[in-house]
Amino acid sequence: MSKAIKEKKYSGFYSLRGYGRPLYSAIYNQRKVFNAPWFQGNREKDNYFEGWYFKNVSADGRHVWSFIPGVSLVKDNAHAFIQAINGQTGETYYYRYPLEEFSFSPDSFEVCVGKSFFSEKMILLDLDDGKTQIKGELRFDNITSYPSWYKRPGIMGWYRYMPFMECYHGVVSLDHIIGGNLTFNGELMIFEGGRGYIEKDWGSSMPKAWVWMQTNHFGNPGTSFMLSVARIPWVRNTFTGFLGFFLHEGKIMSFATYTGAKIADFRYTGTEVQISIKGKKYLIDIHATKSQRQGQKPGGLKAPVLGNMERVIHESIDAEIKLQILDKAGNAIFTGTGKHAGFEMVGEMKLLTQ
Numbered sequence: 001m002s003k004a005i006k007e008k009k010y011s012g013f014y015s016l017r018g019y020g021r022p023l024y025s026a027i028y029n030q031r032k033v034f035n036a037p038w039f040q041g042n043r044e045k046d047n048y049f050e051g052w053y054f055k056n057v058s059a060d061g062r063h064v065w066s067f068i069p070g071v072s073l074v075k076d077n078a079h080a081f082i083q084a085i086n087g088q089t090g091e092t093y094y095y096r097y098p099l100e101e102f103s104f105s106p107d108s109f110e111v112c113v114g115k116s117f118f119s120e121k122m123i124l125l126d127l128d129d130g131k132t133q134i135k136g137e138l139r140f141d142n143i144t145s146y147p148s149w150y151k152r153p154g155i156m157g158w159y160r161y162m163p164f165m166e167c168y169h170g171v172v173s174l175d176h177i178i179g180g181n182l183t184f185n186g187e188l189m190i191f192e193g194g195r196g197y198i199e200k201d202w203g204s205s206m207p208k209a210w211v212w213m214q215t216n217h218f219g220n221p222g223t224s225f226m227l228s229v230a231r232i233p234w235v236r237n238t239f240t241g242f243l244g245f246f247l248h249e250g251k252i253m254s255f256a257t258y259t260g261a262k263i264a265d266f267r268y269t270g271t272e273v274q275i276s277i278k279g280k281k282y283l284i285d286i287h288a289t290k291s292q293r294q295g296q297k298p299g300g301l302k303a304p305v306l307g308n309m310e311r312v313i314h315e316s317i318d319a320e321i322k323l324q325i326l327d328k329a330g331n332a333i334f335t336g337t338g339k340h341a342g343f344e345m346v347g348e349m350k351l352l353t354q
Contacts, residue, residue: 014103033160034150045073047308052069054069057194058178058193068085079096079097080099082097083095086299087317090299093132122137141176165203168201170202171226178196197224206303211273211344212342213225217339220336227244229263229275231352242256262279283325286321291316321343
């Protein structure tokens, strides 16, 4: 860890060392509602998880790596972690740390886990479990942030204000340019000039069933797309909800259950989904397919159940998304294919058609 990061970690950062005791002021709790990238938890919460997702693709497409720093607050098993996914092979790695090795800034998105540091502007990695080592620095420039204001505090819209949601979702960077390099077991991986994406989840558990996909590797740089469809507990019932965005030519199109958009069609097999979303002014047709690369397997990730990282899910980060957006008159606004896509199909898909 660099001297600058050490100074941040031990001067001004909050720690979870006092798990179970109060820490935060009312002012901090109010501010973080409008700043989804910030750490949203607190030391009094139990059965809680929070994690950030950093997807990084090199300029030549040879290296696709995702890193997920996070924390699991569960009695008798509380800990911090960093998960890593190798998009070339589908292999995953789980680096576990004592809870006191997690700390964060009280007024920005800056997080330390072990000897590694994460923010919306950079990551410094120093991972070593005795078998695998991942080290290096990646810097992020030309970041496109998701807008937040009181009527729509992030991509969840007014659902962000609901205190009983099972899981919350935030988008940190829709698209950015990467500078820097990493090494994996001593082998150099050049990421200079690549593109990246950052989002996060927090709450108690991930949904019983969901589809998630994201890519910012269309033919024209600066275009990015994300969609999440999930079965959501609500009071004493459940419903299928969705949210997503399309970034193109500097403009953000948001579509979600709370905007009045509807899922007009949902079809799936074991390796692909086809979804049509109808809004007031547009129709979005999506066809996502898992990677067909020979010998590659979807990465196995740990996901939370009541905060405990005990569920195993599978994610492809080298999938493909075909996207077409039509206006109300049926004219094509955009047609393209996104490569190096993240893609998850988890749980029973038939739950999402109800």
